[in-house]
Amino acid sequence: MRWALITGGTDGIGRAVAGQLAAAGNGVLIVGTNNAKGIRAEREIRRDSGNSHVYLLPADLTLLSEAHRLADEVESRCDGPHYLVHSAGMVRGHRVLTAEGVESNFAVNYLSRFALTNRLLPLLQAASRPGRSARIVLVGGAVRKGPIHYHDINLTKGFTTVRAIRQFQQANNVFTVELARRLHRAATPVTITCLRPGMVATNVRRNFPRWMRWAVTLAGPLVALPPKRTAASIVTLLCDPAFEGLSGAHFSHVRRFKPARVPAAHRPEEGAKLWALSEHLIAHTQQRTAPRRDVTFRPNESS
């Protein structure tokens, strides 16, 4: 049996991916913070797919410690994973620091993805077979060129929701290309791609600031896709033999699924800088003693 780990698999896009992979006979591990919702999702996906190999692994991925604990649990629970989908995400309209000192939007929508992916890479590599590489898909967003504020990653000066979104989405764009570059250099048969959905009819808006909720409420009925259509594109990226070996590529699914160009994600110096920042933040949070103080980073400093 092939196994999939789907963060955010208890709701929205991730849940639809989990349902489709379970229906195709894969073992599925779903992750979310809300236990009651997760248990419901686990039960319903089992019922609807007729597949009993669906398990909830609760974790709060705003915390790196939780990403590491989750990786350990995945290792003990399954042979794999063969598929890793990062769909856990939220948009918080005000600045909140995690207990590890990282701005919470950046923590859950990018940094824990970096940490979890790197912890699971040996397992993904071991699960790969000739012609059937393990695959990673990041669920990204519409931003093509958001700045990453290396000198103020927690946005202590002038936090806005839009700045936070642009920063974490660009981090996902750059990470996709940089990880692919490193996997290729190490001849590791694991691939990564990033899907940029348009508007999808999910609960993601619940923590949006009021103006964004209004905008989404007005535009949603006209343009929002049902999650199952976005999920079908993710399943294509994970399972379709036509995408075997393709890595570091971006796709979008606004009206239809197609390749996307994100030139700003391809600068090697940006990839190296983001990698150094991410390792620094992980090292810093592991050494923390005083909670809820902003972490800092000087771009030329590597951990």
Ligand SMILES: NC(=O)c1ccc[n+]([C@@H]2O[C@H](COP(=O)([O-])OP(=O)(O)OC[C@H]3O[C@@H](n4cnc5c(N)ncnc54)[C@H](OP(=O)(O)O)[C@@H]3O)[C@@H](O)[C@H]2O)c1
């Ligand atoms: N919907 C859109 O229009 C849209 C557009 C562009 C990009 N996206 C991106 O697509 C991804 C999925 O969003 P969605 O629309 O499917 O949202 P959603 O319906 O709100 O689902 C989000 C999922 O992430 C989980 N999650 C949230 N915070 C978490 C945390 N701290 N730790 C672990 N799991 C957490 C949620 O579980 P709990 O509720 O139990 O925590 C839920 O399973 C996100 O990255 C989002 O930014 C969405």
